[in-house]
Amino acid sequence: MPELPEVETVRRGLTDLVAGCRIKSVEVRYQKMINLSADDFNKALVGRTIDKIDRRGKYLLIRISGGLTIVSHLRMEGKYDVEPEGTPVGKHTHVIFHLMDGRQLRYNDTRKFGRMNLVDTGNEMTVAGLKTIGPEPTESDLKLDYMVKIFGKSRKVIKPFLLDQSNIAGLGNIYADEVLWMSKIHPEQPANTLSLDEIKILRKNIINEIQKAIAGHGTTVHSYSNAYGEAGSFQNQLSVYGREGQPCLRCGTPIVKIKLAQRGTHFCPACQIVHGDKDD
Template sequence: MPELPEVETVRRGLQSQVLKAKVAQIDVLYSKMITGNVDEFVKKLKGCRIEAIDRRGKYLLIRFSQGLTVISHLRMEGKYFVEKREKPVEKHTHIIFELTDGRQLRYNDVRKFGRMQLIKTGTEDMVPSIKKLGPEPTADKFDKQLFYTDLMKRKKAIKTALLDQTLVAGIGNIYADEILWLSKVNPQTPCNHLTKKETTLIREKTIEELAAAVEAGGTTIRSYIDAFQHSGSFQFNLHVYGKKGQPCERCQTPIEKIVVGQRGTHFCPNCQKVK
């Protein structure tokens, strides 16, 4: 599942390829991909220009002229491709934005879990999925004190809390494991048992790790390749994720994999002791 760094990589790719492009027509081949009225989606976007590509958490916000925004959530496997019109449409392409310059912006999704929703620009904070998002994991938006206060109200494991997009936006399974290893905190630790020092460190590592992953173009696991066929390189910077049985880089203890909140979780039993 793409997490913040992978979605940000898609955003940058789209920005470099389709900014200012004008929509001639839209083909919706799988209507369930659109939240809301499909005819309206097609009719309203026809003739609009792509003016910007923004992101909030794991959501892309494609800004069109006429004050319109498409909220796009890639979920498990959603991908964008920009192709010449002549190129045959791939099997899992579900939405095609025909551009006036002869290209097509194609949305491809093997699992069909992704969703697009058309809204008026500026009303995104009223859309429930966006409204409930916690802060972006950046130094200026991710407040140290609020993070601590929020965690002290939670009894669930810190691993589970990091995946909860209402606490902080953008973290998925890979980066949650990495952040906790970097912070030397056991993933099963109940949030309200963490010390202030630990929550401060988790916040710092979250900001650093996601920024580093964005710079590397995200993590490429299995077949996940971004919209423009580039694969990110952050998989070479992972310390615990997918490394069960391999020695911890800090202490050589074999990395263990357990289940926390129904999610596979990697950690070092020596560096990340249960308190």
């Protein structure tokens, strides 16, 4: 479920809760979750320390002493929590890291879409998804000339284009709808027909929106929670996502919901109009 701001919130939570902790053993209850056998995964991690947690796009990079990294992707519903030993284990708990201090770091995932890959640190980029990941949506990493270049060569409509992590890392279904609404760009506008001004505005809105969402500890819809089990607050600041039929906050026109590339897509049919090409 989580997009970049939610993953960053989880990263910070995990850092506070388990950085520096030593692993007693690892229990894997759903084999498909990991890239090794349960036994090999456990053997590689026993006695090692969780040094720190990094992030790249929506991927958590859990740094383990001895030169290992667990690349963890939460996909739709993955969640971490920390419980004392003995707390009843839910049916959606798939991996349990038993810590020396008596606590457990648990990975829960209702739909079992999440994945963990244990690799040698430095080989993260061999994990599918990280191989081709695009720049972070920040002022320093997301360069305007890069955007102009990649937008210019794709005829794909903008909404699925923004969801493609190889173009820009970190945007998901909610923030893609939000930044397009803010930028007054129709979700079906082909990427290569955006004007330079539109690309500039979109870039600024992406960077600002992600930053603000991180500051608000992410967006909570459905049952998402961070490593503290807390809900984020940013859902109170959403302008179009989940607002089908409600008035556009700019012009009052009811927000429309359509399906694009299998994903629910919200937009204002009055503010966000498809135009012909970049010379308009």
